[in-house]
Amino acid sequence: MDIVTHGMMGLALAGPYLGEHPWGACGFVLGSVLPDLDALSRCGGKSAFLRNHQGWTHSFLIILTGSILSYWGLRMVAFEFSGAAIGLGLGALLHSFLDLTNTFGVRAFAPFSSRRYCWEWLFFIDAFIIGITVPTAIYVLLSISQPEWESKRVAMVYGAILAGYVLGRGVMRWRIARRFPPGTERRSHPHYGPGNISCACGAGMRSAIFD
Template identity: 45%
Template sequence: MDIVTHALIGSVAAAGALESHPAFAVGLVAGNVVPDLDAFSRVAGKQAFLRFHQTYTHSVGAMGLVAGSALVLMVVGQPVWAELAFGLVTGMLMHVGLDLTNSYGVRCLWPFSSKRFALDWIFFIDAVILAYTLLAGVLIALFMSNEVGRAGGSIAYVVGLVCIVLVRAWLAKRARAKVCSSGLPAESISIIPTTWSPRKFLVCRDQGDRAWLSTLDGISGIETEDQSVSILDVGLSGKVTQSREWTTMRQLSSFFHAVKQEEASDGREVECRDLRIRNFNTRFGTLTVRLDEFDEVVSKKWEV
């Protein structure tokens, strides 16, 4: 999820505890935001951002450290700080749980594992969850004037959010079952949810030298907007496939391929992109490499 949605979710969930347990409420909001502070790794460059984002601050290691600190603070007689820490770890659990439903993967088991996990249930920016959260926040603010009402509203909001996630999991499972019935290996198929409609999914079938892109209705099973894309990885210059940008993107997505090549008198230009993520016609991760007639790199443009 994007950091704005995380912050709104934390705020609505914490509204009911603000008067009775203010430290916990503050921690809950902070915990829904703090993991994404790893985005500041962007100051060290694009590769550092992709390497560190959704890793250490999204891990059981980080959450275990905060939870341990809360227990210590409780033992030494610092209840307010302990309550803040418990709110922080609860918010972090909410944050990481929602990020797991997205697509690029969370290294949530660090330090026990460096593997990224992604469920592909919900896109990073989701209109349904955002609208539901904003509506719940407005209702709690306007119509729940007492502490008990706000607490009930926040609890109802969290329960509803869990229900939305479970429904999206069911829709994603249904969509995958439909696409995988074609007989292609599961690892050659990608199914990514869309932003505006919970029932719509972006499908990519990777068949070696060609990929087939389509939009799937997860309820009816109907696919539309079929598009064929040539994969030009074979024969691609090692100056491209051994570059840091290419290897970083391939670690994030096996569907990252060279898809366009334009010849010129003094060389050629190669465009590589992740065929899975097509929401908003994004070019995130797209790598454009200009090569001279000797296959030496003249320039690179990496859109991260």
């Protein structure tokens, strides 16, 4: 999923709570895009980008550790700032979870494992998700001056539709995978450039090698 969609998703979900929990809402929006800072590795060339994108910055272990350290650090400065760390962690976890469902996967347990885990539920660019995220984010942005309960209701409906769609795609992927014998998903992708990227993918977390 591209960084713009991630950012608009964070705005759609957390924007309505900006007045009630400003630090937490801002942290959530920032956390929803922060893991994609690894896209800067593109400056080192295509191979560097493919090796590093959705890597360490998408690790659940690193995100949790960073969130805890940020929480205690910000709490020492001012207690109200600790909400930013909580929002930051939740936004980053949502980001990594959604990237876990696409076909490129994430290094979920870095730095202890270099394996990518990809559930292959969604495409990297998903038209349906973009189609519901963009108008919701725009509505929330334009409704900041309106009563919060209206935008909160829209955000909750959006979140429910998003969750239902993602889980529905997961069920579809699982049902399709059951029709094929183990090993069917083992394949190679020469266009990914030099180097092997080990990826445990599919409903049964079977291994695939990207050559």
